[in-house]
Amino acid sequence: MEFRVFHRSGECRARVGEIKTAHGDFETPVFMPVGTQGSVKAVSPDDLKHAGVEIILANTYHLYLRPGHKVIERLGGLHGFMNWSGPILTDSGGFQVYSLSRLRDISEAGVTFQSHIDGSRHFIGPEESIEFQKALGADIIMAFDECAPYPSDYEYVLNSVKLTSTWARRCLEQKDNQGQALFGVVQGGMYSDLREMSARELVDMGFDGYALGGLSVGEDAKTRLRVITDTIDLLPDDKPVYVMGVGAPEDLVECVMLGVDMFDCVMPTRNARNGTLFTRKGRMTIKNARYSEDKRPIDENCGCYTCSRFSRAYLRHLFMAKEILAYRLNTIHNLYYYMHLMAEMRQAIKEDRFAGYRYNFYELQGKEVVV
């Protein structure tokens, strides 16, 4: 993987870069839709391409449990298995072990847990996580970390940061440099000094990129932005910065302003399946009765497949009738919205008008801009 920054905003920390991988190149800041189980829910790889998606994320925890990383390896890795030819990033499995599985037992070796599917017992440590991610064959893989619950006391988070550093070192040792980039994950909860400790330790080890984990776990937006701002200052300027699990469109705009390069979140896809659609003017709840005879597309300025073919009235009907097509059409729109938002931000940064873009972004939604 190669990363280079080719434009820096004259107004803020925002920057435009390019990441080159064996499966294609893309510009940053970039948003990665989540393909939890080897499928971005409700859409096909072609739908993703048409919506402008350039890189997707897949969850190691889910794929390890079903169908199994070895099965996927024998079927040509994730790229071959799901017929997605573009770049892929896999997470380490850690986050889902903590959030989904039962009876977790964390030790220095790793985590013993029970599958959320059938209760079977499993173990993942840093070595296993890297082994699984090698088998899956993503272009970018993540170090195995401990994501402390929020809120957690200082002592707990301190130990969590130490464990994360130990594991990060073992992940680096396990990596074999065959075309997979490895990112370290900065932890430290909302404690500035622990974030700093985590960042410094990881930077000393030298990763291909740095992620901020343990965010969007219940903290308020102000705290989140403070942690991001403080941490980015400690990371090398020539490596991509990835904020995991973020976020809403407003979060993306704020984080891009702070210099974040990569994002992932289930929000565009999950909201689509719940009938919440994103537009320039804000969120739309498609089941609202006011749309029952509305011939207009979701967003009259949107160029997505859904908006170019179907009315709000039809989409409302599909959603009310629980038709499967509703989930696909809504997902295509929300993904397009996210991809378009990222492209607009990159363009605004290149043209040194990001502050104006951000102002308009909020104004269109009738919101106050926090300067």
Added chain:
Amino acid sequence: MEFRVFHRSGECRARVGEIKTAHGDFETPVFMPVGTQGSVKAVSPDDLKHAGVEIILANTYHLYLRPGHKVIERLGGLHGFMNWSGPILTDSGGFQVYSLSRLRDISEAGVTFQSHIDGSRHFIGPEESIEFQKALGADIIMAFDECAPYPSDYEYVLNSVKLTSTWARRCLEQKDNQGQALFGVVQGGMYSDLREMSARELVDMGFDGYALGGLSVGEDAKTRLRVITDTIDLLPDDKPVYVMGVGAPEDLVECVMLGVDMFDCVMPTRNARNGTLFTRKGRMTIKNARYSEDKRPIDENCGCYTCSRFSRAYLRHLFMAKEILAYRLNTIHNLYYYMHLMAEMRQAIKEDRFAGYRYNFYELQGKEVVV
């Protein structure tokens, strides 16, 4: 609507014809996928076109209840509402009133029933059915009939046939000849003389086509084929014959041999969602563990979107993981299989080799051919 037969098999009653409508022309024998609620479940209009679908069926009962025929009329009729530019046939609503709704009360005026969605009370008679179907704007509409339960005693079916004829006449009077073709529906259960009575009465009235209703309701295949054979002889040779609710691939082959021109059935779409896929060699249950590492497509000779991109192993994984994409990819394959089967049969008829085609159809599945 225009219908002309342009090739008759030299071997059997099978024939190839063409139906011209305001929304496009198609050859018969034709299979119509079912778009119950204004969507062929799990696929888009583009998916239908790519699978070779030329005409779809929509259910008046469902669309009357939700979102309402008047709403659809204001939104440009079914064609505009669901963005399907090809021909559409709507049923009369009768079948679902009998099979889905509660507290039915049938009189000469029509049927009072309770919605299966919210229990609200409604009335449909022949006049209402035609009014609803005019609003929906399909190219081919169906007369409102009574579909007797199976089995029913002779007296019940006799009265049902008389009521169906009375209603058929009222449907003809209600029709306004603005480009919508109206088909009569022959009833009569499994009683040959009642089928004959129904057919003669409807033919005397003069419809644009004739459907055989009250089949695939639990009778055995032999009885069904006997009823179809006997009834087709009584219908005018220059009008299309449509067997409603049929059927499995074998049913289509047998009925085409008997001279049937049109079919509809939920089988390809419903089976797809249940993980049953059609291939030349028979049915495949995709969740079977034997497919867990099978890199081959569903059917190596299939040209569908799904088979050209995805392995059995991936489709099995999607199905086991309940991923929404599974339902779409399976549905695309099954629809393509059905469309391809119909196209192959039309070609075989044109080339006077239908008997041989039928023989091969069964042989590939390892089945005995009943001559």
